[in-house]
Amino acid sequence: MTTNPEHEKIFKAAGIEMWPADKITAFRKALLDWYDKEKRDLPWRRTSDPYSIWVSEIMLQQTRVDTVIPYYHNFLDRFPDIAALAAAPEDAILKAWEGLGYYSRVKNMQKAAQQIVAEYGGVFPADPQEIAKLKGIGPYTAGAVSSIAFQIPEPAVDGNVMRVMSRLFEIDADIAKPASRKIFEAVVRELIDPERPGDFNQALMDLGSSICTPLNPQPEISPIKAFNAAYKNGTMHLYPVKTKAKRPVPMNLQGIILQNGEKQFLLEKRPSSGLLADFWTFPLIQLDLDALSGSAAAAPGPPAAIQTELLVAEDFPKLAEATTKAGKTPPAFSQIEAQLSGAVAEKYGLKPVWLKAETGSVTHVFSHIKWQITGYYGRVLTGGDSRLPEQCRWVSENDFADYAFPVPQQKMWQKFQQQTRKEFGL
DNA sequence: AAGGCGGGGCG
DNA sequence: CGCCCAGCCTT
Incomplete structure (x- = not known):
């Protein structure tokens, strides 16, 4: 029931039954209607500037929205565009990232800014393949920036999305394993709304951080509870499958x-x-x-x-x-x-x-x-x-x-x- | 595929 | 206090 034979193989191996087209259409509407009503007013949702959206996505990796907001404003204040970031001294970018953690993120972002200046004339590339070549941009961020800044229907699979999808389809793949991401990307490629890919991806992430949470989820008030196989089958507690990290x-x-x-x-x-x-x-x-x-x-x-x-x-x-x-x-x-x-x-x-x-x-x-x-x-x-x-x-x-x-x-x-x-x- | 890499919120 | 949240890079 898919248009893509590669996806067909992945779904078969993972025991996933993809929905028919009318169900997918209904899902998009339910999710996006909820998003239009409930979405948070976040600074990076008030801009279409790829650079600003990129900065927000890098900051949001492993970091909560509330933590990011002040850093986001300060960072754009100090480094308002790609050229400014590319030219900044290292101690300045580290100072701007102080307390955010995972400091290689900002170093890689500066390298990518220099890449954009050198290879793309200082203009953020509008092609997912090119975006993915930038330092510090992996599959998630490439998808997020492509869909949010350029309205390209690419999946942006983060932990929220894997959790939501694992429950919707009762997917047993271990979300802690890198190889599992392929499965979730294939699912999202089937579901993503080609008219509003950026909103679709952000809606999934919002849902994952508010209703479809890791602990104490509230599937009964979810806008997409009618699509939730784990909820209907009483298996919510089994998903997502995730191996535990080692202790420090x-x-x-x-x-x-x-x-x-x-x-x-x-x-x-x-x-x-x-x-x-x-x-x-x-x-x-x-x-x-x-x-x-x-x-x-x-x-x-x-x-x-x-x-x-x-x-x-x-x-x-x-x-x-x-x-x-x-x-x-x-x-x-x-x-x-x-x-x-x-x-x-x-x-x-x-x-x-x-x-x-x-x-x-x-x-x-x-x-x-x-x-x-x-x-x-x-x-x-x-x-x-x-x-x-x-x-x-x-x-x-x-x-x-x-x-x-x-x-x-x-x-x-x-x-x-x-x-x-x-x-x-x- | 596995390990290194920060920091914060919750019960 | 121990539990949870996790993308990208290097090896």
Whole structure:
């Protein structure tokens, strides 16, 4: 009952029975009538500019609408067109993406903008095949931009669409598997309204995010409940089929919060590839704590006890007062702190005096790793050290706004301010 | 095909 | 707190 023999094969293999033409027509009407009535008024739905629509689609990958809206406005403000994005400095585009996550998205988008300038005269290509060649544009985004910006009947299969379709047709394919996407694309190609492909795709996604949700869906109020095989057969709880992701692996790190004599903080730029590439954080190191707990490796005594007292008395009167009251000498060197000093001396050529442990300690969960950062605050006497690595910089707090901070860094900074700043009036 | 890559909302 | 949300790139 399809026009396409390729689709026929796919449907047969997946056990899908495609609807007759009149049912497809009725489905389009039910879905689009609902969309016309209920669609949200979103900024990128007020434009037909392919660049703006492209920006919105890249931002909306793995990111909620409410989160995206302010970033969308700010980004278009700073980079109003393809040429502006292509020419922007990297730190500017990272800053504009700060907090959004998956930062390779914006780097790839800039590469694509440069591609468009070089190969398409700066004009966004209006052909799905050409669109799909752009860096960072995969099958979903190619379909979304083609259909929404250019009214080309291409499927835009995201997680919402796979969930909706798996329930409508009781499709057993595992939506976590890349290979399954082909099945859903074939289904949408059969169903998509050639008159309003962009609205059709957006309607499916809206439905998936509001009514046909992953948890606690409301099929009884769905505009397309009459088409929902899983609902009619009482199998809603079985769809979609999706294998679970692995748990993030815990990783313990030490966050090094150092200030120099000018009250500047040491920041380090992360490597240009990998996790949080090119973003700035307080130096993060990973001590081998297992090796530490074993032997009673004599911790070197405070290498600068006198300096410590001087520092504390001079720059941190409240800290000095607090430690005196508690009947303690200024921060004793634990084994960990001795290790820390060794690592900091080796990596950064600095000899800090540690003033507080467990400050700026935070947890941050990525999709595959769980960072557990223990913060250590210290001061260094020397100012501009010649051995400071290339990727490091002493930065005044007033200039933090010029640096792109990932969320774990923002958390460390917040914690440090709450725990140490207020406590000691630094 | 599998793994790397961020961040936030919900119960 | 653990659960959920997931496209594109690289390997």
